Amino acid sequence: MSEFNITLIPGDGIGPEIVNGAVTVLDAVSKKYNHKFNYTEVYMGGCAIDKYGVPLPDETVEICKKSDSVLLGAVGGPKWDSVPSEKRPEKGLLGIRKALGLYSNLRPSILKPQLKDASPLKDEKLENGLDVMVVRELTGGIYFGERKKADDGSWASDEEKYSVEEIQRIGKIAFETAMLRNKRVVSVDKANVLESSRLWRKTMTELSQQYPEVELTHMYVDNAAMQLAINPAQFDVIVTSNIFGDILSDLSSAIAGSIGMLPSASLGATKCGMYEPIHGSAPDIAGQDIANPIATIVSAAMMLEMSFGLSEEAKAINNAVDKVLDMNYRTADIMSDGMTKVGCKKMAELIAENI
Ligand code: IPM
Ligand code: MG
Numbered sequence: 133m134s135e136f137n138i139t140l141i142p143g144d145g146i147g148p149e150i151v152n153g154a155v156t157v158l159d160a161v162s163k164k165y166n167h168k169f170n171y172t173e174v175y176m177g178g179c180a181i182d183k184y185g186v187p188l189p190d191e192t193v194e195i196c197k198k199s200d201s202v203l204l205g206a207v208g209g210p211k212w213d214s215v216p217s218e219k220r221p222e223k224g225l226l227g228i229r230k231a232l233g234l235y236s237n238l239r240p241s242i243l244k245p246q247l248k249d250a251s252p253l254k255d256e257k258l259e260n261g262l263d264v265m266v267v268r269e270l271t272g273g274i275y276f277g278e279r280k281k282a283d284d285g286s287w288a289s290d291e292e293k294y295s296v297e298e299i300q301r302i303g304k305i306a307f308e309t310a311m312l313r314n315k316r317v318v319s320v321d322k323a324n325v326l327e328s329s330r331l332w333r334k335t336m337t338e339l340s341q342q343y344p345e346v347e348l349t350h351m352y353v354d355n356a357a358m359q360l361a362i363n364p365a366q367f368d369v370i371v372t373s374n375i376f377g378d379i380l381s382d383l384s385s386a387i388a389g390s391i392g393m394l395p396s397a398s399l400g401a402t403k404c405g406m407y408e409p410i411h412g413s414a415p416d417i418a419g420q421d422i423a424n425p426i427a428t429i430v431s432a433a434m435m436l437e438m439s440f441g442l443s444e445e446a447k448a449i450n451n452a453v454d455k456v457l458d459m460n461y462r463t464a465d466i467m468s469d470g471m472t473k474v475g476c477k478k479m480a481e482l483i484a485e486n487i
Contacts, residue, residue, distance in 0.1 A: 135168040136440055139199040141192070141228075144178040144221060145413025146423035146476075147205025153425030153480030154203060154432040157452070160484035161436070161445050172199065176228060177207025177221035177413075187224030193231045201439040202232070202406040203432055206413035230271050233400035235298070236305045237268040237377065238434075239410055241384035241394055243364075246457040250389035250466045253361070260365030264384050265313065267306040267369060268377025270398055272298045273328075275374045294328045294373065299335040305399075306371035307343040315346045316368035320356045320376055332373065353380070360384055385410055392424030392465045395431035397438050405439045407431040421475040424463040426453055429483055452486035 140155070142148035155171065162169050174192040181187050187207070196202045208221040217223070243251060243262040251258060277291030303319075310317045319336040321329035333350055340348040351359065353376045359366060360380065364387050370380060385394040391411040399405040409427030417423055430453060437446035456479070462471040463479050474482065 133166050133168060134440070134442075135170065136201070137170045137172065137199040138435075139196045139202045140171050140173045141176045141196075141202060141204040141207075142173065142179075143176055143205040143207040143413060144209050145206055145415040145418040147177075147207065147413055149205075149418070149421065149423050149476045150409065150425045150428040151203060151205040153476055154428040156477075156480040157429045157449060157484045157487065158432055160487040161448065164448070164487055165442070165445050167442070167445075176204075176224045178209055178212045180224060181212055181215060181219060181221065185219075187219060187221050188227040188231075192224075193228065196228060196232060196406075197404070199404065201404055201435050202228075203428070203435060204406055204408035205428060206409065206411065208413050209415035209418075211415075226275060228406065229398060230276065232398075232404065232406060233271065233402075234398035234406055235269065235271040236302055236399050237266075237270040238305075238309070238397045238399070239266040239268060239377070239381040239384070239394065240264070240396075241266070241381070241388040243388045244393070244454070244457065246454070247389035247393070247466055249468045251387055253364070253387055257362065257364070262364040262367075262384070262387055264360075264364065264367040265309055265369045266377055266381045266384060267302065267309060267371040268381060269294075269298065269302040269372070269374050270377075271374075273374035292326065292328050292373075292375075294332060296331065296335050299332050300339055303336050303339040303371060306369050307339065307346050310346045310369040311343065314368040317346055317348050318356065318367060318370050319348060319350050320353050320370055320372035320380065321350065322353050322376075323350070324352060328373075336371070356380060357383060360387065381410055390424065390465045391427070392463065393426050393430075395427055395434050397431070397434045399438065403439050405435065407435040407439075421477055422464050423476045424465050425476050425480045426463070426483075429453065429480065448487050449483070452483045455486045456482045 281288035433449035
């Protein structure tokens with residue numbers, strides 16, 4: 133038996149429902165495989181603003197740091213749109229990524245055959261499928277650069293800055309990820325315009341010398357967006373900056389059918405990672421038991437595999453998800469003709485039953 137301490141950050145909107153769903157599935161895993169998962173729930177985002185006046189209380193950071201990994205739902209919502217920028221719920225998310233040193237964000241998009249109809253692309257564009265891993269730099273770039281604004285409100289600026297070291301360490305993750313996959317890396321930048329992108333491209337090119345088996349190509353971000361839409365199968369691993377990765381991962385997830393399906397892992401120098409669905413808090417459907425818990429459930433599977441080394445257990449979760457989809461159960465976001473519609477809680481229970 134192994135024992136793991138998991139910090140849960142349910143957050144806002146649909147966050148609590150989908151995290152509950154993931155816990156239902158984790159409990160089924162611990163029962164079947166005889167592990168012990170200890171959960172500690174903490175506040176972050178809008179709910180932390182309401183309770184403590186700040187989006188990321190110190191206590192939350194401390195508890196996350198001490199745990200074996202963190203499972204996050206989502207943060208934010210219109211309720212906190214008017215709070216000052218330094219206190220927005222999203223600040224909490226950026227703060228915890230930085231505090232835990234989670235510089236690498238892995239966002240896989242896989243088109244499941246069961247969900248082909250849910251993809252907005254025509255069948256002919258999906259003939260060769262979609263299986264891409266977006267490796268997004270997560271603690272640098274414009275998200276963390278210097279912000280300025282004029283006192284009179286007449287201008288504002290955000291700085292995009294990358295050091296060689298920051299580019300190298302995310303590059304390494306991308307090349308190593310590619311070695312375990314199809315050995316192709318596309319590095320996405322805007323080197324025809326941005327100085328930081330020229331450094332990015334040069335550094336990736338130099339680094340690629342250490343990975344002779346991996347084919348590295350470069351693509352401008354505008355072209356990459358177009359290529360994803362017209363020929364998504366050409367990609368294996370995409371490595372890119374914080375902001376480009378934010379944008380391209382939403383695009384690749386939409387192509388895979390629904391943003392409600394896709395997980396992510398944020399990792400740093402230690403085994404303690406943070407795992408979260410790539411979608412947001414969806415306040416418009418919160419509390420109605422209609423959200424799709426699958427992205428959070430498969431994020432928990434990534435946690436088992438990448439932070440706890442429990443590959444078999446992770447596979448059991450992914451297989452259970454496939455089985456439930458094969459049984460034609462769907463949440464509202466992936467519903468199509470002839471399928472059985474279920475709510476968030478029921479979907480999680482079905483997956484747990486199939487572990
Ligand atoms: C994401 C989200 C966040 C980001 C927001 C909520 C700050 O869009 O995780 O992709 O931009 O990183
Ligand atoms: Mg995003």
